[in-house]
Amino acid sequence: MRIAVWIVLVGASVGSVASGRLRVALALAALKALLVGLEFMELRSAAWPHLLGFVAFVLAVAGGLILAA
Amino acid sequence: MSTARRALASPPGGVLLWLVVALELLTFGLVFAAILRLRLVDPVAFRAGQGVLSVSKGLALTVLLVTSGLLAAEAVHDYRVRRWALSRWLFVAAGGLGVGFIGLKVRDFAGLVASGHRLGTNDFWDTYFLATGFHLAHVVVGVGLLLGVAARVGRTTFGDPETAIVGSALFWHLCDLAWFFLFPLFFARG
Numbered sequence: 001m002r003i004a005v006w007i008v009l010v011g012a013s014v015g016s017v018a019s020g021r022l023r024v025a026l027a028l029a030a031l032k033a034l035l036v037g038l039e040f041m042e043l044r045s046a047a048w049p050h051l052l053g054f055v056a057f058v059l060a061v062a063g064g065l066i067l068a069a
Numbered sequence: 070m071s072t073a074r075r076a077l078a079s080p081p082g083g084v085l086l087w088l089v090v091a092l093e094l095l096t097f098g099l100v101f102a103a104i105l106r107l108r109l110v111d112p113v114a115f116r117a118g119q120g121v122l123s124v125s126k127g128l129a130l131t132v133l134l135v136t137s138g139l140l141a142a143e144a145v146h147d148y149r150v151r152r153w154a155l156s157r158w159l160f161v162a163a164g165g166l167g168v169g170f171i172g173l174k175v176r177d178f179a180g181l182v183a184s185g186h187r188l189g190t191n192d193f194w195d196t197y198f199l200a201t202g203f204h205l206a207h208v209v210v211g212v213g214l215l216l217g218v219a220a221r222v223g224r225t226t227f228g229d230p231e232t233a234i235v236g237s238a239l240f241w242h243l244c245d246l247a248w249f250f251l252f253p254l255f256f257a258r259g
Contacts, residue, residue: 025253
């Protein structure tokens with residue numbers, strides 16, 4: 001699973017450069033942050049408030065940046 | 070490794086490290102907002118600065134960080150299943166890639182300074198050096214933690230392995246998260 005996440009992370013990074021568009025790149029950044037949080041930082045097994053707090057934070061930051069961009 | 074959901078009072082990496090991560094993420098959030106503001110209020114200067122940055126170098130830095138993150142996550146997993154030697158070498162490899170990141174970033178800074186782009190040149194370069202320098206400082210601390218843990222895994226016992234082992238990796242992943250947003254904010258041109 002962690003290897004699969006790494007492949008997605010690298011693919012999303014390349015996709016971010018290939019698109020060249022800030023909003024697309026920020027959306028991909030949010031996807032990468034969620035994957036790292038859930039899998040590498042082990043939030044998949046964390047308490048629900050912790051897990052949901054992290055997801056909400058990432059979505060709020062990315063959403064705010066995308067809307068303002 | 071157990072798949073049971075953890076108690077709120079015992080998050081992966083420990084409460085202390087998560088407090089640190091939360092504060093750092095909030096701080097980086099302000100940095101992201103400052104970069105975006107600069108993009109919006111002075112797009113001409115921002116685009117001119119972006120034209121100097123190397124996208125391929127930025128992508129290489131990203132790949133170094135995410136690969137190191139994978140190795141750190143694997144090291145934590147191997148520690149949990151008591152494969153000490155493998156865990157130690159994975160921490161060493163993760164730290165080594167972190168050293169690679171530092172080397173590439175320092176080269177990037179040196180090249181920019183040599184070509185006349187430095188702190189005080191204009192708002193773009195002030196923001197670039199301060200934001201990526203702030204991130205680089207975290208990477209340096211993270212590498213120290215990874216290599217410090219690597220030196221001890223399997224050789225000494227940890228009083229609080231959750232904080233020492235998982236917490237060190239957690240701090241390292243924070244560097245990933247921050248870079249994920251710094252990268253497009255500085256390098257995406259559209």
